[in-house]
Amino acid sequence: MATIPSASMDMAATFLGLAKSHSFPLSSINTTLFFCKTRPKIIAQTRKFLTSTTSANSRIVYSSKQTRKCFSRRFTVSGATTSAPETEDSDVLTKIPPDNRIPATIITGFLGSGKTTLLNHILTADHGKRIAVIENEYGEVDIDGSLVAAKSAGAEDIVMLNNGCLCCTVRGLANPAPIIQTFYAEDQVFNDVKLDGVVTLVDAKHAVFHLDEVKPKGVVNEAVEQIAYADRIIVNKTDLVREPEVASLVERIKANIWLGTLLLERSEDIYRMKGLLSVHGMDERFVFQGVHDIFQGSPDRLWGSDEPRINKLVFIGKNLDAQELEKGFKACLL
Numbered sequence: 001m002a003t004i005p006s007a008s009m010d011m012a013a014t015f016l017g018l019a020k021s022h023s024f025p026l027s028s029i030n031t032t033l034f035f036c037k038t039r040p041k042i043i044a045q046t047r048k049f050l051t052s053t054t055s056a057n058s059r060i061v062y063s064s065k066q067t068r069k070c071f072s073r074r075f076t077v078s079g080a081t082t083s084a085p086e087t088e089d090s091d092v093l094t095k096i097p098p099d100n101r102i103p104a105t106i107i108t109g110f111l112g113s114g115k116t117t118l119l120n121h122i123l124t125a126d127h128g129k130r131i132a133v134i135e136n137e138y139g140e141v142d143i144d145g146s147l148v149a150a151k152s153a154g155a156e157d158i159v160m161l162n163n164g165c166l167c168c169t170v171r172g173l174a175n176p177a178p179i180i181q182t183f184y185a186e187d188q189v190f191n192d193v194k195l196d197g198v199v200t201l202v203d204a205k206h207a208v209f210h211l212d213e214v215k216p217k218g219v220v221n222e223a224v225e226q227i228a229y230a231d232r233i234i235v236n237k238t239d240l241v242r243e244p245e246v247a248s249l250v251e252r253i254k255a256n257i258w259l260g261t262l263l264l265e266r267s268e269d270i271y272r273m274k275g276l277l278s279v280h281g282m283d284e285r286f287v288f289q290g291v292h293d294i295f296q297g298s299p300d301r302l303w304g305s306d307e308p309r310i311n312k313l314v315f316i317g318k319n320l321d322a323q324e325l326e327k328g329f330k331a332c333l334l
């Protein structure tokens with residue numbers, strides 16, 4: 001593939017951690033909202049609902065991801081079934097069980113990105129939805145529970161899990177994956193509740209600082225990871241920055257979504273992938289290797305003083321469109 005200068009740091013970080021990522025669509029209006037209060041908290045709603053409930057200080061970026069491969073699982077439904085119309089030449093009755101499970105949404109985002117603010121906005125908006133909130137407070141002192149509007153409104157339930165469950169204190173604070181996994185791995189949850197989507201709040205003023213943060217070798221940048229797991233991304237606090245900064249951030253987020261989507265959805269077609277990246281702010285060459293959905297990458301030796309800093313990517317597989325890949329990659333460049 002082409003050689004093009006300058007990739008972003010978060011793109012490199014994506015290579016380190018995306019092999020376990022996944023996605024699923026927000027398919028219907030939610031009546032339940034799971035609010036997992038950990039360091040980076042968790043929020044979500046459908047496109048229509050989010051559009052009507054987010055403030056003027058927000059921008060929504062939609063992911064095109066359609067499948068959550070890692071956590072897919074079959075479920076059985078004991079409720080009524082729907083039948084396809086019978087035809088004269090067919091006596092086969094097709095039964096499609098409706099998925100009547102309660103839809104749930106996860107809201108995540110970095111510290112102070114605006115999760116509680118969004119939640120309060122949703123809980124006090126006039127949408128007629130019945131909303132239950134599960135808040136996972138990390139730490140002994142519950143502050144956010146008292147800040148959530150529903151508590152005073154009295155119309156909804158807030159269940160505080162001060163013992164550390166849903167799962168975050170044990171399995172990781174910043175990474176939404178363990179919470180997502182709970183919806184698939186726990187029978188009691190899976191049979192009654194379907195995870196409808198993951199929404200990530202991004203603070204327009206501070207996000208770049210977190211995205212650029214260089215982590216120790218092998219440690220994934222949580223801000224990048226939260227974006228990679230999202231179905232919908234809300235760029236918040238746009239009143240605190242100028243429009244070009246918002247546009248630049250949105251472009252950067254799109255690049256992250258592109259790479260995540262590519263690695264997840266085309267893994268069967270991509271037999272082999274390898275490359276060398278010139279990452280903005282990094283003195284070393286960033287080398288990555290991939291075989292189907294197994295990827296790894298790490299900083300390599302220092303760039304030579306007279307060595308041109310270029311990116312080289314090689315994809316070997318089937319049904320791959322070189323121009324499309326190049327276009328997607330170019331959109332990731334700073």
Ligand SMILES: Nc1nc2c(ncn2[C@@H]2O[C@H](COP(=O)(O)OP(=O)(O)OP(=O)(O)O)[C@@H](O)[C@H]2O)c(=O)[nH]1
Binds near residue numbers: 057115117118236240
């Ligand atoms: N200027 C501005 N401030 C905002 C906006 N949204 C939220 N804030 C402020 O940002 C601060 C943090 O908001 P929260 O909603 O508490 O953020 P959080 O993600 O729940 O915070 P943590 O629980 O610490 O992770 C508060 O002072 C909010 O008033 C916005 O769109 N613009």
